[in-house]
Amino acid sequence: MKSLKKIKNIFVTLLMLSVIPTLLNAEVVPKPKVTTTQAEQVQILQLRLNEIQDMDKSELTAAEKKALRKEVKAIKKIADGGVYISVGAIIIILLLLIILL
Numbered sequence: 001m002k003s004l005k006k007i008k009n010i011f012v013t014l015l016m017l018s019v020i021p022t023l024l025n026a027e028v029v030p031k032p033k034v035t036t037t038q039a040e041q042v043q044i045l046q047l048r049l050n051e052i053q054d055m056d057k058s059e060l061t062a063a064e065k066k067a068l069r070k071e072v073k074a075i076k077k078i079a080d081g082g083v084y085i086s087v088g089a090i091i092i093i094l095l096l097l098i099i100l101l
Helices: 002-024 036-054 062-079 087-100
Strands: none
Touching: 002 087, 036 062
């Protein structure tokens, strides 16, 4: 049991030491302010996504469905309003889970 605890402590220490340089190099990037034209464009894209979602796709051909999928992917890439978790944050979360469980 002692060797298992020792290995666990060494593993946790190495992970913590590998996270610290990543956190020190992290830059705080200010979010750009959204202008009214950008807000209007996002609203237009959202309306288009709703139109595509409400469509009856059973009558479309395979090529038309493929074109719609590409359009949806492009719109989502433009909007890009997701939440991002850094690698350091994921490692810290995993460490906490390992320690607590």
